[in-house]
Amino acid sequence: MSSIYDTLNDMQKEAVFHTEGPLLILAGAGSGKTRVLTHRVAYLIEEKGVQPWNIMAITFTNKAAGEMKERVQNLVGFGSDQIWVSTFHSSCVRILRRYIDRLGYENHFTIYDTDDQKSLMKDVFKRLNVDTKVYKERNILAQISKAKNDFISPEQYAIDNQGDFSKKKVIECYKLYQEQLKNNNALDFDDLLVKTVELFENNKDVLEYYRERFKYIMVDEYQDTNTVQFKFISMLAKEHRNLCVVGDDDQSIYKFRGANIKNILNFESVFTDAHVIKLEQNYRSTQNILNAANEMIKNNTERKSKTLWTDRGDGEKITFKMVDFAQQEAEYVAESIKKYVENGKTFKECACLYRTNAQSRLLEEALMRKNIPYKIVGGINFYQRKEIKDILAYLKTVNNGVDDLAVRRIINVPKRGIGAASIDKIQEYADSRGISFYDAARDEKCLEYIGRSSAKVKSFVDLIQVLRTKNEFINVRELIDEITDVTGYVRELEAENTDESKERIANIEELLTKAVDYQLKAEKPSLNGFLEEVALVADIDSLDPESDYVVLMTVHSSKGLEFPNVYLCGMEDGLFPSYMSISSDDPLDIEEERRLCYVAITRAMDNLHISCAKQRMVRGEIQYGKMSRFLKEIPLELLDTGMKKAEPTEKRRVTRPTQASSARQIINSKAFEPRQFKVTKLTGLEYGEGDRVKHIKFGEGTVVSVAEGGRDFEVTVNFDKVGVKKMFASFAKLKKI
């Protein structure tokens, strides 16, 4: 009898069937870990009788969560919406919305992004008379973030760094920063985790509740978890101990954000009875690409040994191109993509990866010149744009009157003649009374105190009050319309009539679309819910698999993705690896860069192009770069430098650590041609489009479409009773009737 689990290899099966107790899955790049996770969820529900709501799966991005949800849905069908599949951050928000009042916050708290944090810190600096020549907001925030990621409170931080004079200011700032956050009823990203763990520590009943609820916990990208995140999941898993973590120590690339690689390296010593499974078979890339990745990553000392192999065959060599100027590199990439597509391929198969966001500009220009559709991920996020932040600040003000940051942002946007002097006076009044900025602005006595421009402040307050009243009756989209209309925000932009202002209007319109989307999607739409969703999206979440465009992004953003045709640009010493890591006295910094490079290489399925430029502009200065040291770690036989000097005999000397016989390679390489794939597979199904079929759970229905996906068929069926469902053919066990 066949089942969905037949399509898994032995190691994957072992991981899926091992359901009880701690489990560490070391999953190399492209080894099908998402398949393992989704099948494991299916197995728990279908075979072990676990209730869907007893399962929690944590991913890193919303995109990964969404994909996982969908794939689980296809496998399980029933009750899958009861499983918690979400990111660390949104899980925490969900918990905090319910219980944060126990920590003295209000449940409709706002979430501060990096820009908000900076503004708040600026304010803290002002209050503490911090010399901005000596201290930088970013730097202090980084230190605070580090403390938070290690779950160190301001009080503890003060004790730990008592004698350290250089930390004196940081201690003060951390304390006041945290107080201000609370006054504004706001949490920053790190707080979401910290406050949840705090909540668990101080409220045993809450912890008990979630422990009972999440009997089975799975964590994806485990190598990138930090100490608080580890605390969060280990607290939850303590009772039932069914904690399954999936990760790859070679892909740990978020140390700068507090990720603790020890979480994965020491998993077995913390959970002494942990079962460990290695997934080393790669289903994504050609052997040439894997060899390059393997050879390079070997140079790292801190890792669990692991060698990826595939039975896909050697494939194409990796092309390497060195040019004189960075512009030529971009030109070369664009030209190569153009040729690639002319050969019957698509744009969306291509991705350009780079170390820093700044590199995107040249590529963008080159692609534009050649009329190649593209999308840039990262850089300036949609929600970081001025006009969007302004509108959101209005929404926040309407939603949460104590978010001083939001109120101060918009009190004079668009210009109302309320200047810095008036704002300072209101703030002064608010501080002396211990009330919020907005409440001060509403106060009659405060208006008297301001003097001249008090009428303008009054009309601003009236405006907000009207919006608040209206908010009771209208939805988010209508509220945004109301705001842009009544403030004249859009009208002002229209009058400007420049390219820039037109783009801003378009962005506001896009925000409206997003509000409508939210309205339709959310179970219980609310202003608060909208703001929350908006705060937690990452740029990568917006990647649309349907649209045909080249994707441009940093290597960091590319983690977890795969593309048939990958361009790795700017492979120069000082850029990749970064100058910071080269000049660092910690040799482990360069290892992190090497892992990053490993991630980059392993994104490629069929073709990998590496390029570098001898000269490029960085920060308005010309930099002369040498070829990246990482490139020299790739065996020369794997590279095609385009100089035709490689003799054919060299081909056979390619290191091949696997047993894959050449006969098998030929068979397999053929199997990857789409046409053949279709023919062999289609004959295996007894039903097709339009046929009536029967499903064990869903009853009878009509087949809408059959699509090939991975190693299986994805069948879409419109069931008479439950509607349209997507599922895998081998699992659905549909019977033709």
Next chain:
DNA sequence: CTCCTTTGTCTTTTT
């Protein structure tokens, strides 16, 4: 109070 010019800083990566 606002607009314009000058000055300084930043660049590694982001939920």
Next chain:
DNA sequence: GACAAAGGAG
């Protein structure tokens, strides 16, 4: 080279 902060003129 871009962008924000600061300073100066109207």
